Amino acid sequence: MPEEEKKRTQSFLEKLKEKALNQQNYGGDGTFEEARMEVRDCPNCGAGRAYRDGLTACAYCGFSFMDIKLTDGIHIKKSNNS
Amino acid sequence: MSQNQLLEPIHGISLEDYSAACAKLGNGMDEQAVAGALGVELPVWQEASLLWAERMKQDSTFEVITLFGQYFGQADQHPKFSNATAGASGGGGYTAQIKADRAFYEELEVARNVAYEYGLDGAQWIVEKYGIALGDFQIAASQWNAEIHADLQADFEGYSQRQEAYRAKYQQLFASAQGGNVADDITF
Amino acid sequence: MEEILKQTQERWFVFLEKLEARMEEMCTAAIPELKKVFEEDQDPFKRAHGRMLSGLLGQLRQMREKADEVREEKIIGTMYSVGDIAYDFREACYDRHNEFEEKLQRYTELLEETAERRDLEAFYQEQLAAFEAIRDKFTCKQCGGKITISKMFFIATYMTCSYCQTQNTFLPSTGAQLVLHQARSLAEQRTAHLQKAYEDGYPNDPLLYKQYLRAMFDEWNKIVPDMAAENEKFYLRLLKDNNIEHP
Incomplete structure (x- = not known):
């Protein structure tokens, strides 16, 4: 009898472990990504976006990068509006 | 308009926008796509999202978090996400x-x-x-x-x-x- | 009558002993496995471990419900049927049940500890070192000029090239982003002794709470200085909620 009980617990644990390891994580696997740098040129005229011209619009052709009004946040400030 | 300063938009992102965005993130939409739907770039979305969560923590009247729950429930009606795909939902x-x-x-x-x-x-x-x-x-x-x-x-x-x-x-x-x-x- | 009580009590004791033995067997075998899964889980949120832990806690809960059901039906049922003479019976059966509950609680804690031993400090130090190693390895995507990252960022941030003034976007590593989410827990770990000093006091001394809270927020701000202004607003709210005057 005790042997049988052991088997019962063992088989439960094995199944549980397998289930825990093999079930897909909701939203897919999280991965550790490295830091990286990106840039966004104006898709309309190809010009770069310079700091003095603000973040929201292209200084050359007026293209709107973002159709909102920036407020004072953590790193981004009101003064970053074009 | 409410007097609560904590309800003012952050970088042009309103509490309605933020709440609907959270619902869509829960559906598996990725952050870039959420930012795109709101018409902003990732750094702007991430700051606004972080700051909205801060406002909920700071608001002892619970007004912000109550409205968040309400707007979250109305996410499907949010015009900025009307073209969003069903995400992880089969849409069935x-x-x-x-x-x-x-x-x-x-x-x-x-x-x-x-x-x-x-x-x-x-x-x-x-x-x-x-x-x-x-x-x-x-x-x-x-x-x-x-x-x-x-x-x-x-x-x-x-x-x-x-x-x-x-x-x-x-x-x-x-x-x-x-x-x-x-x-x-x-x-x- | 007496005989029924004696038999019921004996059966109750044997029943709980069997449940306890099974509980012990399951947890003793599970804990090393659980630790292994935690260590090997590549997911940033350790979700495989979370699922396995929750499955084990589910079985403990199932055992608790089983005992509760029998207590309701057989023990309380018997007490009602025999009336006043059941005093000793009740005491003995309830004491034994409390003992069972205590064991169950201890095993719950042991299972949960397989995750709590997570060393947030070590993870944070790793991330600091990783940042030091990469901070001067970036270049402007526009002109190729070198961009040194001035400090550790935890969210995506615009970065201006000092040569051509172009706005680049810096996306921190997943590890750095996690630091932001773990910052409060880490600050709490660092100031746990102060929290304990407050909680151990009887009656609780609000001054000790304030001391703890201030120290915890100081640590929190040290880990994520960019959030200090926002954290301070949250700090004031907590003081207000606890009716503590400021300053």
């Missing part, structure tokens, strides 16, 4: 049903919790079995919350009995799928 009948049929929502809410007790990711189980993504599930939750709360006060007994019956049903389902519970053979 169950996603509509959980928002229209309260008993169905109540049953799946119990099922989801019992799934966790049997070593399954409940949110993932709901997606696999019914094609309902977590965001849609939470939208349904915030839609039904007030009604369930009222019902609890009016008929606590009836509500508990329904919950118990659902619990028993899913305990049995998940237990038999794993070959029973560890202590099933122990009786009085």
Whole structure:
């Protein structure tokens, strides 16, 4: 009898472990990504976006990068509006 | 307009925008796509999102968090996300049903919790079995919350009995799928 | 009558002993496995471990419900049927049940500890070192000029090239982003002794709470200085909620 009980617990644990390891994580696997740098040129005229011209619009052709009004946040400030 | 300063938009992103975005993130939409739908770039979205969460922490009147729940439940009607794809939801009948049929929502809410007790990711189980993504599930939750709360006060007994019956049903389902519970053979 | 009580009590004791033995067997075998899964889980949120832990807690809960059910039906049922003479019986059966509950609680804690031993400090130090190693390895995507990252960022941030003034976007590593989410827990770990000093006091001394809270927020701000202004607003709210005057 005790042997049988052991088997019962063992088989439960094995199944549980397998289930825990093999079930897909909701939203897919999280991965550790490295830091990286990106840039966004104006898709309309190809010009770069310079700091003095603000973040929201292209200084050359007026293209709107973002159709909102920036407020004072953590790193981004009101003064970053074009 | 409310006097609460904490309800002012952050970088042009309103509480309605933020709440709907959270629902869509829960449905598996990625952050870049959410930022795109709101017409901003990732750094702007991430700051606004961080700061909205801060505002909820700072607001001792609970107005921000209450409205968040309300807007979250209305995410499907938000114009900026009307073109968003269904995300992880299959978009099938169950996603509509959980928002229209309260008993169905109540049953799946119990099922989801019992799934966790049997070593399954409940949110993932709901997606696999019914094609309902977590965001849609939470939208349904915030839609039904007030009604369930009222019902609890009016008929606590009836509500508990329904919950118990659902619990028993899913305990049995998940237990038999794993070959029973560890202590099933122990009786009085 | 006496005989029924004696038999019921004996059966109750044996029943709980069996449940306890099974509980012990399951947890003793599970804990090393659980630790292994935690260590090997590649997911940033350790979700495989979370699922396995929750499955085990589910079985403990199932055992508790089983005992509760029998207590309701057999023990309380018997007490009602025999009336006043059941005093000793009740005491003995309830004491034994409490003992069972205590064991169950201890095993719950042991299972949960397989995750709590997570060393947030070590993870944070790793991330600091990783940042030091990469901070001067970036170049402007426009002109190729070197961009040194001035400090550790935890969210995506615009970065201006000092040569051509172009706005680049810096996306921190997943590890750095996690630091932001773990910052409060880490600050709490660092100031746990102060929290304990407050909680151990009887009656609780609000001054000790304030001391703890201030120290915890100081640590929190040290980990994520960019959030200090926002954290301070949250700090004031907590003081207000606890009716503590400021300053």
